[in-house]
Every structure is written in structure tokens, then in C-alpha cells.
Amino acid sequence: MQSPLNDETDCVVDIRNLVRQFGHVKALDGVSLQVPRGAVYGIVGVNGAGKTTLLKHVLGLLKPQRGTVTILGRDPVRDPVGVLARLGYLSEQHEMPDWMRIGELLAYTGSFYPTWSNAYVTELVQSFQLSRDAKVQTLSKGQRARVGLVLALAHRPEILVLDEPSSGLDPIVRRDILAAIIRTISEEGRTVIFSSHLLDEVERVADHIAMLHQGRLLYSGTFDEMRAKFRRVTVRFQGPQDVPPVLPDAIGWAGGGYEWTAIYRGQGDELQAAATMAGGEIVEEKQLSLDEIFVAHAGSEPPLATIREAT
Numbered sequence: 001m002q003s004p005l006n007d008e009t010d011c012v013v014d015i016r017n018l019v020r021q022f023g024h025v026k027a028l029d030g031v032s033l034q035v036p037r038g039a040v041y042g043i044v045g046v047n048g049a050g051k052t053t054l055l056k057h058v059l060g061l062l063k064p065q066r067g068t069v070t071i072l073g074r075d076p077v078r079d080p081v082g083v084l085a086r087l088g089y090l091s092e093q094h095e096m097p098d099w100m101r102i103g104e105l106l107a108y109t110g111s112f113y114p115t116w117s118n119a120y121v122t123e124l125v126q127s128f129q130l131s132r133d134a135k136v137q138t139l140s141k142g143q144r145a146r147v148g149l150v151l152a153l154a155h156r157p158e159i160l161v162l163d164e165p166s167s168g169l170d171p172i173v174r175r176d177i178l179a180a181i182i183r184t185i186s187e188e189g190r191t192v193i194f195s196s197h198l199l200d201e202v203e204r205v206a207d208h209i210a211m212l213h214q215g216r217l218l219y220s221g222t223f224d225e226m227r228a229k230f231r232r233v234t235v236r237f238q239g240p241q242d243v244p245p246v247l248p249d250a251i252g253w254a255g256g257g258y259e260w261t262a263i264y265r266g267q268g269d270e271l272q273a274a275a276t277m278a279g280g281e282i283v284e285e286k287q288l289s290l291d292e293i294f295v296a297h298a299g300s301e302p303p304l305a306t307i308r309e310a311t
């Protein structure tokens, strides 16, 4: 169903209660996500979390089994031309015909897009240090990623969708790709949605984050909101406590006796009042890292902390 009203609003991607099951695997389990125009939205999660499946729905490559997906006010399955003309996409595999030269591939792809800009292509080819004469089959992984990015950007899409843009790339090339993303978004009003399993990468580039785990959305929103919302709090009691206190919005209790520590995701004043009611007092509050927030949500597994990259 089309909802033209959405087209003019600030929500360029509107996903509601999306469910996708492959056999017994729930790849997406009731995911809702709203992406505002101009955002750089990082979708983070371990392998198999559901990131690619979510992006395939944005592109209209998969039809929702339940729920709705609205892109720029349109249904991408019913109106693929109307949506895809306004999207740019870089897949994880960077698929492209090996036998073509870069120049031929650019000319061929450009013929499909009325908004394709040759001047912009020239600029990108130069800044990515690509040679139009080079055959695709001779390119390194990093060069393939750059060509893929030129192809995704050259029609100046309103939304750029990147699936693991830096997968398999060395850190320097990865920074190049990220720099290109940042340049793209600096053009007014463009939106970038990219998936990654690297928390550092998402933190460096994105202003919004969605955390996916086992098909469920653990958190979505801006980094600033998230950092303000989640804190590690330590509560001290006048006498030893055998069990953790029951306080609203506090999870993952650790400690024992006089002092207990938890991750808190709510309003500070409410916690203070609840702690006092429980006979305790908050003695310390600390900001959490992304890893800690993710682990607190995802349960006992160490989902992303183990693959956080040193850069």
C-alpha cells in the first residue's frame, strides 16, 4: 500500500512489526524501525542477527511475511522502479561482471538512471584512484568496494544502503569507504543505512544505531539518546543484601552484600527514589560503552565485545 503522505515527511524508511522466517529460523522477529531523512543509521549485530534480511526488505528484494515496509512513502515490493531509482545499494559481495572494464561498467549502469551524474562519477573515480581501463577481474577487494560505491552513489540517491561496506577490507581502505559515506551524507538531505558487525565502525560514522540480535531489535535511536539513557549504577545498602534489589529499569545485577551494581535505562530521579525505598543509596553512576550496552541487552553471550576491532 502506498502512503504518499510519508514521502514528504522526515521518515524515509518506515518499518513496522516486520517478521521474516526461513524454515525454523526467525531472521526478523517483529522489527520496527523509523529512519529520519539525513540520518546515518548503523545497523549492528553479529553474524546471522538479521541485518542483510532487513536490508533486503528495504530494497524490496524480500516481501514481508508480516508487517509493513515503506520507503520514501512507497512499498518497495509493489513499486520497485519508483523506489530503486531513488536508492543506492552496495552489497556485501560487491557483485559485478568480471569481464567488463570499470569505464564500461560505469557507462552501462549509468544508462539505467536518468539522474546519473558523469561529473560526479569523474570526481569519485579520481578521489578513489580508480582507472577506467582496469578490468573488474583484476581489481583488489578494496578497489572492487570502491567501484561498488561509485555505482551506488553516481545517481545521487536519496537513500544509500550499504551491506557490510567494509567487509574483508583492510583498515585503511575501510577508512576511505567511511570517508566517502561521510562525504555523501554531507550533501544535504541524503540518508545512509549501513550494516556492520563492528561496533567501532558504527560508532565512528553513524549518528543513529539499531542493535539487532537473533532477529530482534534491541535498541534503535540516536547515539546521544542511548548514551544519556544507559548508565552503570552502584547502590549501597546499610546492611548486607542476599539478593539483588528489585528496581525498575535496572538489569544485569552484579555484586553482593552491601554493594550491588546494575545497568540502568531510565530516569535518574526514579531510580534514586526507588533505591531509597529499597533501603539503599546510589553511590556511583558511570557512562557505558557500546559493548556494555549491547551485552546487557543481548544477555549473557559476549556478542560483539569479542569482535571489537582495535583501530
Ligand SMILES: Nc1ncnc2c1ncn2[C@@H]1O[C@H](COP(=O)(O)OP(=O)(O)OP(=O)(O)O)[C@@H](O)[C@H]1O
Pocket (backbone or CB within 6 Å): 022, 023, 025, 026, 027, 045, 046, 047, 048, 049, 050, 051, 052, 053, 054, 197
Ligand atoms: N535465504 C535464506 N534461507 C534460509 N535461511 C536464511 C536465508 N537468509 C538468511 N537466513 C538465515 O536468517 C538469519 C539471518 O541472516 P542474515 O543474513 O540476515 O544475517 P546477518 O546479520 O546479515 O549476518 P551476516 O553478518 O553473517 O551477513 C540467519 O540465521 C541466516 O542463516
